[in-house]
Amino acid sequence: MEPTNESMPRRTTGWAGIVFVVLYVVGLLMLGGAAPDHADEKPFKDNPVKLTALWRAYYNDSGHRTTIVIAVFVIIAAALAFVVFGNDVRERLTSYGARTTGGLAFAGAIIFATVTAVGAIALGWIPGSKVFGDSPIPTGELNYLAPQLGFGIMLLPGGAAAALTLVSAGLGGARSRALPAWLGWTGVVIGVALFFIAAFFLPLILLVLWVLIASIVMLRRPATVATAR
Numbered sequence: 360m361e362p363t364n365e366s367m368p369r370r371t372t373g374w375a376g377i378v379f380v381v382l383y384v385v386g387l388l389m390l391g392g393a394a395p396d397h398a399d400e401k402p403f404k405d406n407p408v409k410l411t412a413l414w415r416a417y418y419n420d421s422g423h424r425t426t427i428v429i430a431v432f433v434i435i436a437a438a439l440a441f442v443v444f445g446n447d448v449r450e451r452l453t454s455y456g457a458r459t460t461g462g463l464a465f466a467g468a469i470i471f472a473t474v475t476a477v478g479a480i481a482l483g484w485i486p487g488s489k490v491f492g493d494s495p496i497p498t499g500e501l502n503y504l505a506p507q508l509g510f511g512i513m514l515l516p517g518g519a520a521a522a523l524t525l526v527s528a529g530l531g532g533a534r535s536r537a538l539p540a541w542l543g544w545t546g547v548v549i550g551v552a553l554f555f556i557a558a559f560f561l562p563l564i565l566l567v568l569w570v571l572i573a574s575i576v577m578l579r580r581p582a583t584v585a586t587a588r
Contacts, residue, residue, distance in 0.1 A: 374574070378440040386479070389430035390430045395414060415497070434475060445471075448461065452535060461527075463527035467520050468520075473520075475513055475517050477512055510560075538576060549566065
């Protein structure tokens, strides 16, 4: 019997996007609160010596170190879930004929996950060294610069990679009807915003909302794929 193609409904795995949203939000909330009190106030912010001492005292608390290390693992797990979500988006777009934009969306998801994991490691570098290696807490400016490096990596290249995912998924989804047109074009707008202003952190909330809505749509609307038999 010769192979024939039959269009069959398949419910794409939107659960990965929902898992990403939950883990990413939890991880960011944990990391966002993982800073010493008064660190942004003028007496400390304008005095590197005092700020270093403040952060060193913060890291010397085992409870604070544990919170940061757990948050890092949560963020890394969220990054892995985002890769799966990106693959689900690629499969859905490909099944509707948008192979190029699907591939670009998946590439952006991989880059986003990579830099997010690297940024999280930078954030947990100092407390993690103490927890796992019993290394002494540094005495220099590295104490407060490491968190800045971590968030910088997560927000700048992370925002650009997320922009690639959302713009590609949005364009491909809207044009191929793999996603509702309003959702696709909203993804494009959010993606452009992420590329330019992700450093302000707020646009990442829009990323989370878009992924959540897209995941629900993918769960509720089966994709039509061609299967051989």
